[in-house]
Amino acid sequence: MANSAQPSDNQKDQSMSPQNKSGNNGPFKNPLKEAHQHSSPDPCLIVIFGASGDLTMRKLIPALYNLMYDGSLPQNFVCVGVARRDFSHDDFRKKMMDGIRQFSRTKPSDEELEKFSSRLFYHKADFADDNGYKTLQPFLQDLDKRYGTRGNRVFYLAVQASAFTTIVDHLKSNGLIYSLSDKERFSRIILEKPFGHDLNSAISLQADLTNNLHEQQIYRIDHYLGKETVQNLLVFRFSNAIFEGLWNNRYVDNVQITVAESIGVESRGDFYESAGLVRDIIQNHLMQLLCLVAMEPPTNLTPQAIRDEKVKVLEAIRHYSEAEIGQFTRRGQYSPGFIEGEPVVAYRKEDRVNPNSNVETFAAMEIHIENWRWSGVPFYIRAGKRLPKRSTEIVVTFKRTPNILFHKDDKHNTPNQIIFRIQPNEGTSIQFNSKVPGSMNIIQPVNMDFQYASYFGRGVPEAYERLIYDCILGDNTLFARVDESLNSWKFLTPILEYWAKSPLKEEEFYPAGTWGTPDAELLLRAGGRIWKAL
Numbered sequence: 017m018a019n020s021a022q023p024s025d026n027q028k029d030q031s032m033s034p035q036n037k038s039g040n041n042g043p044f045k046n047p048l049k050e051a052h053q054h055s056s057p058d059p060c061l062i063v064i065f066g067a068s069g070d071l072t073m074r075k076l077i078p079a080l081y082n083l084m085y086d087g088s089l090p091q092n093f094v095c096v097g098v099a100r101r102d103f104s105h106d107d108f109r110k111k112m113m114d115g116i117r118q119f120s121r122t123k124p125s126d127e128e129l130e131k132f133s134s135r136l137f138y139h140k141a142d143f144a145d146d147n148g149y150k151t152l153q154p155f156l157q158d159l160d161k162r163y164g165t166r167g168n169r170v171f172y173l174a175v176q177a178s179a180f181t182t183i184v185d186h187l188k189s190n191g192l193i194y195s196l197s198d199k200e201r202f203s204r205i206i207l208e209k210p211f212g213h214d215l216n217s218a219i220s221l222q223a224d225l226t227n228n229l230h231e232q233q234i235y236r237i238d239h240y241l242g243k244e245t246v247q248n249l250l251v252f253r254f255s256n257a258i259f260e261g262l263w264n265n266r267y268v269d270n271v272q273i274t275v276a277e278s279i280g281v282e283s284r285g286d287f288y289e290s291a292g293l294v295r296d297i298i299q300n301h302l303m304q305l306l307c308l309v310a311m312e313p314p315t316n317l318t319p320q321a322i323r324d325e326k327v328k329v330l331e332a333i334r335h336y337s338e339a340e341i342g343q344f345t346r347r348g349q350y351s352p353g354f355i356e357g358e359p360v361v362a363y364r365k366e367d368r369v370n371p372n373s374n375v376e377t378f379a380a381m382e383i384h385i386e387n388w389r390w391s392g393v394p395f396y397i398r399a400g401k402r403l404p405k406r407s408t409e410i411v412v413t414f415k416r417t418p419n420i421l422f423h424k425d426d427k428h429n430t431p432n433q434i435i436f437r438i439q440p441n442e443g444t445s446i447q448f449n450s451k452v453p454g455s456m457n458i459i460q461p462v463n464m465d466f467q468y469a470s471y472f473g474r475g476v477p478e479a480y481e482r483l484i485y486d487c488i489l490g491d492n493t494l495f496a497r498v499d500e501s502l503n504s505w506k507f508l509t510p511i512l513e514y515w516a517k518s519p520l521k522e523e524e525f526y527p528a529g530t531w532g533t534p535d536a537e538l539l540l541r542a543g544g545r546i547w548k549a550l
Contacts, residue, residue, distance in 0.1 A: 057488045058202075059092030061156060061165040065143065065183055066174035067097025067108070071208070073115035075239075076174065079480035081116050081124065081132050086477075088485055092164040096137045096156065098148075108138035121478055135163070143179050149190040156192070167201035169193075170487055174208055176287070181224040188228035196230040206235045206487055209300045210291060211496070214512065215505040222498050235487050236496040240301040240408075242479030244468055245442045247494070249308040249410075250322075252436075252444065259434070260313075262414065265393045269431060272411040272548055273305050275399040278355050279406070280528070281377070285368030292375045293347075294508055297399045303330070303504045304496065305438070306395060309410060310385055319493040323500065330503035334384040341514045346535045348378035349520055350402040353528030360402065360528045374519050377401040378526060380536040381511075396540060398547070402528035407550045408438035430461045433548070442476055443467035 062080070064072055083089045097108050113129050124132075139155055141148025160167050171187065173180055184205065187193045194203045205225075212218025225234060240246055253260055262268070275297050281288040288296065307326035314321035336344055351362045364371050378400035385395065414432040433447040445465045452458040468476050486494055526533045531547070540546055 057088070057090045057485070058168055059090050059163075059165045060168045060170060060488050061093070061159060061163075062095045062170045062172060062484075062488075063098060063152075063156070064095065064172045064174055065098045065179075067138070068099035068101045068103070068111075069174055071174045072097065073112060074119045075478070075480045076172065076484070077112040077136075078116050078120040079478055079484055081120055081129075082122055082478065082481050083485055084132055085122055085124075085128065088481075090488070092166070094135050094137065094159050094163050094165055096139055096152075096159070098139045098141050098152065100140065100142055102140060103138045105136070105138050109133040109136050112136055121476075143175065143183050143186075146186055146190070149186045149192065153190050153192055167194075169201075169203040170206065170484075171203070172206045172484075177208075177210060177212065177221070180207060180221065184225055184228050193228060193233075196232060202233075202490065204233050204235055204487055204490070205229060206237050206484075208237060210295045211236050211300075211501045212505065213290075213295065215502065215509040218501055218505050222502075231498060232492070234498070235492055236498075236501060237483055238300045238304055238494075238496055239479040239483065240438065241304055241494040241496075242482040243438055243442065244476050245436050245438045245444070246305065246308065247482075248444070249436065254313050263412075264389045265391055267414050268393050269413045269415045270394050270396060270543075270545055271309060272396045272398075272409075272413070273302055273309070274397075274407065274409050274411075274547075274550060275302055276403040276405060276407045276531075276550060277399075277401050278403060280350070280360060280363065280402050281366050281369070283367065285366045288377075289368070289370060289373060289375055292512075293377050293379050293399055293401065294512060298379060298381075298397065299504050299508055300496070300501075302397050302399055303508075304500075305410060306383065306397065307500070309412070310390055310395070312389070317493075319491065322493055323497045327497070327499050327503060328387075329385060330500060330507070332385045332387040332390075333503075333507050334386050335507055335510070338510075338514055341511055344382045344539070345511055346378075346380040346524075346533055346539055347376040347515055347520070348400070348524045348526045348533040348536070349373070349375065350377050350400075350528045351525045353402065353530065355402065355404075355529050362528075363401075374516070376515065376520075378403075378532040378536075380532060380539055382539055394543060394545075396545075396547070398532065398536060400532050403531055404529055405550065406440065409548075409550060410436040410438065411548045413545075413548075430459075435548075441467055442469070 064076060066072065077095075080089065080095060084093075097103075097112075103111075113133055116124055116129060116132075137159065139148070139152050141152060156169070157167075159165065169192065171183075171192075173183055175183070184193070192203070193205075194201060212221050253263060304326075307329045310329045311325040312328065314325050349363050352365075353360060363369060363375070363377050364373050378398075380396070380398035383395040383397060385391075385393070412434045416431050430447075430449055432449070435445040435447065437443050437445070443466050445463050447461050447463050449459050450462045452460050483494055486492070523535065524533055537547065
């Protein structure tokens with residue numbers, strides 16, 4: 017049943033920005049508007065399913081607030097949270113305002129929060145009960161009239177993937193999703209990861225969704241693609257001739273991509289038991305980073321052209337036989353240990369986790385892309401929970417120079433590297449060799465370092481800000497297309513099935529606070545390499 021409280025006429029007339037600004041009159045130039053300088057967002061109503069969850073309070077609502085603060089939201093904008101809890105509009109607003117105060121990248125004033133919260137509403141509904149959708153439809157129509165949102169809809173499904181089809185079916189049957197041929201208004205769906213559980217489930221989910229939606233209406237969100245350093249990968253490669261000429265198997269020795277988290281599964285034990293590390297991080301985040309590093313230059317910067325090149329990378333990945341899976345992949349699960357000096361429990365002791373769980377919390381793989389550019393270059397990927405620190409980096413290591421002039425042995429022949437820091441402290445570093453001042457001919461590696469925050473003098477926008485903004489605009493460049501997801505599953509599903517056949521061995525457990533299993537080190541040592549220290 018929907019709440020009976022309605023927006024006031026005074027609320028209708030309030031501007032969406034703290035200074036009543038229309039776009040570029042904020043405290044600094046808006047990087048989102050600069051990226052879309054020929055576009056402006058249409059009036060829009062965002063509906064968040066799962067609005068009582070942590071994602072909404074920690075990420076989504078703070079992102080919307082910051083978009084408002086920067087002048088990026090349309091003047092005619094409303095957000096409605098949908099969940100099962102018995103909240104009033106004011107209850108929901110208070111919870112979301114607490115989230116903004118705690119998690120927003122900009123410090124809000126009471127006046128700004130008041131203006132923003134006036135556009136927040138709540139609707140109680142059970143996702144499987146059609147009555148909730150029947151009352152949602154007239155509620156949204158009333159908000160359209162009061163706030164001039166013209167029937168435009170973005171539905172954000174911040175729920176488990178098992179609820180996607182149910183919600184979309186009800187939205188369609190109640191007239192809340194429009195046909196793509198409707199040129200007067202739009203409806204778009206943002207889906208949280210993971211998209212499916214394996215290849216077959218992803219194919220089935222896509223079939224169910226496309227019964228009610230066109231592929232152009234589906235936005236599969238991967239918040240890593242909204243991070244500044246990730247977006248800068250294409251600019252770095254394709255707008256700097258000094259680097260693109262070296263970006264191939266003639267000069268590159270190996271590429272390492274690491275997604276490390278010091279936290280455990282926290283309150284997500286039940287989710288992790290059904291997903292695991294590969295589904296949670298590698299199938300989406302890490303494979304997307306791999307594509308951006310390895311892709312060919314697109315013919316233009318349209319979403320289709322960029323995503324076409326990413327798919328070609330995934331299609332070129334060598335698939336392993338069962339015997340090769342044991343050779344080229346590693347898994348692990350954290351046991352008791354210490355993080356920043358504090359003791360932490362084993363994964364099997366976490367809340368809502370099977371005490372005999374076989375789920376991986378660490379994985380490392382050697383990937384080979386069999387095309388003209390990358391043949392012979394190993395891509396090493398690793399990700400894990402309860403590692404020593406939170407860090408995501410891409411390290412491109414170049415081949416050593418011949419040992420003729422300044423190096424007498426490989427031990428002191430330091431290879432050049434380009435390091436992309438995705439998080440934290442977003443930036444790029446180039447490592448090269450230099451002579452140490454003095455009479456001795458001593459060579460030492462040095463770094464040329466660039467950091468976004470220090471150079472541009474302002475906080476880097478959160479990933480969700482860019483992605484939500486792009487969805488309102490209808491730009492799906494930074495969202496995964498279905499063939500990206502399916503090709504990723506084609507490579508990873510046999511590995512997951514192979515691991516599921518046997519329980520974890522003793523050597524596949526790693527103490528919390530270490531860099532995974534010793535086997536992960538051996539994965540690189542076979543080629544005479546080591547993981548780069550983070």
